[in-house]
Amino acid sequence: MSPEQIGFALLYLGVFLLIGKWIRIRVKWLQNLFLPSSVIGGFLALLLGPQVLGSMLPVGEESFWATGILSPEVVQVWEEIPGLLINVVFATLFLGATLPSLSKIWNVGGPQLAFGWTLGWGQYVIGILLTVLVLSPVFGLPPMAGALIEIGFEGGHGTAAGLQSTFEEMGFADAYDLAIGLATVGILSGVIVGIILVNWGVRRDKTNVIKDVRDFSTLRKAGIMEFENRDPAAKMTVRPESIEPLSLHFSVVALAILTGYLLLQFLIWLESVTWGAWTGSDFMTYIPLFxxxxxxxxxxxxxxxxxxNAKLLDRPMINRIQGFALDLLILTAIATVSLDVIGQHIVPFLLLAAAGIAWNVFGFLILAPRIIPTYWFERGIGDFGQSMGITATGLLLMRVVDPEAKSPAFEGFGYKQLVFEPFLGGGLVTALSVPLIYQLGAMTFLIFAAVMCLIGLLVGLLHFGRK
Structure with missing residues (x-):
């Protein structure tokens, strides 16, 4: 593949992002769902690509239109992008952030951490039980399918993409497309069900801040920042004549990814000369980079x-890099998901999706009011949104119910992430769950996940819930 073809594939990304944004501005029902432009653009590319438009047109395999309007080279490049950009997303999670004290994390973010911890580990419990009792004996799926709810819902498209090589090495390559499909269902259902819950909460007087969801401006629904709120997206921490601020922050992100790569290679080497040499284990080779x-x-x-001492790293600039990578990741992941694989496993796919949605809704409606002592709706809706899709979904729902950050929802959510992200939602546990189930067995991991879920539940109910 030539550099020109790779460049052209990247240009196509910009076109579909712009079209997705234009559709978001023009279509009212998409505005009411608050769907990101990357999701809209990804679905449009999927429809216009080889799997839908290309299969519908009555042309031969040699025709230009056999792959829709996306050439095979574009699809080939796009298939690799999610697995690369997820490293950027995770490398930027803590760059430029000020780490608070442990006591402040516990006091402010503790209730949301307990609730999110319960939801995250509960997805493993529900998924593995469903797999052991139904999916494996009836549909022949391997036990590793039990991890797909947490990978797709809590982890999102990026995590699923980052685990593609792991799925292949475990002999379960179809898991990638199933996880991407679940991540797409998670985002859509997270926004749709989240907005339904917000309307229910406002009508039932469950919210403490907002009392009418119709107060949003037309510009906000279209995803356009109001003129009076257009603050700078980032700060200029260095002078451009020395180095462009964006270039500096990109370099720091690259250094973080390279540091992670060297750490991974060290772990692989350490295993090969210690316990790996004694037992024949190659567990570390299955760990993804992100x-x-x-x-x-x-x-x-x-x-x-x-x-x-000069405070060169600017967190808002890091956020822009992270957001850019996440937009491209979501668009390409949705556009290249295999509909054939999902169609082959449609019943297990629907069962996993339904089980994940039901558990998260149950957690929000039943557990959140009993775990989170104050502003339970504003704080719990953020963890619900994240557990359904990605962090951005949780932030979106929190902004809907608390647009001016009058509650401790945003602060608590941020502190919770400092402890939560290194483990669940794409962290170490998410990355290791499939290899652990593969090597230790589903029942061993089920017991471990159940214990972790129970710890989060008991801490939430007995400690924070009593306040």
Whole structure:
């Protein structure tokens, strides 16, 4: 494949993002669902690609239109993008962030951490039980399918993409498309069910801040920042004549990913000369790069915290890089998901999706009011949104019910993420869950997940819930 073809595939991404944004501005029902432009653009590319438009047109395999309006080279490049950009997303999680004290994390973010911890581990419990009792004996899926709810819902498209090579090495390549499909269902249902819950909460007087969801401006529904709220997206921490601020922050992100890569290679080498040499284990080779990129980001941030007296790292600039990578990741992941694989496993896919949605809704309506002592709706809806899709979904729903951040929802959510992200939602546990189930068995991991879920539930109910 030539550099021109790769460049053209990247240009196509910009076109579909713009079209997705234009559709969001023009179509009212999409505005009411608050769907991201990347999701809209991804679905449009899927419809116009080889799997839908290409299969519908009565042309031969040699025709240009056999693959829709996406050439095979474009599809080939797009298929690789999610697995690469997830490293950028996770490397930026803690860069430029000020780490608060443990006591503040516990006091402010503790209730949301307990609730989110319960939801996350509960997805493993529900998924593995469903797999052991139904999916494996009836449909022949391997026990690793029990991890797909947490990977697709809590982890999202990026996590699923980052685990593609792991799925292949475990002999369950179809899991990638199933996880991407579940991630798409998670985002859509997270926004749709979340908005329904918000309307229900407002009518039933469950919310403490907003009392009418019709108060949103037309510009906000269209995803356009109001003129009076257009603050700078980032700060200029260095002078452009020395280095462009965006270039500096990109370089730091690259350093974080490289640090994670070196750490991963060290772990693989350490295993090969220690327990791997004694037992024949090659467990470390199954670990994807993105959780180590997150650890690399933490190490780089700790280094800058010690030596950077000029405060060169700007968190809003890091957020822009992360958001850019996430937009491209979601669009390409949706556009290249295999409909054939989902069609072959449609019943297990629907069962996993329904079980995940039911557990999250149950958690929000039944557990959140009993775990979160104050502003339970505003705080719990963020964890519900994240458990259904991605962090952005949780932030979106919190902004709907608390647009001016009058409740402790945003602060608590941020503190909760500092402890939550290194483990669940794409962290170490998510990355290791499939290899662990493969090597240790589903029942062993089920017992471990049940214990972790029970710890989160008991801490939430007995400690925070009594306040």
């Amino acid at each position: 959780p180590l990129a997150m650890i690399g980001g933490i190490l780089v941030q700790a280094f800058f915290h010690k030596v950077d």
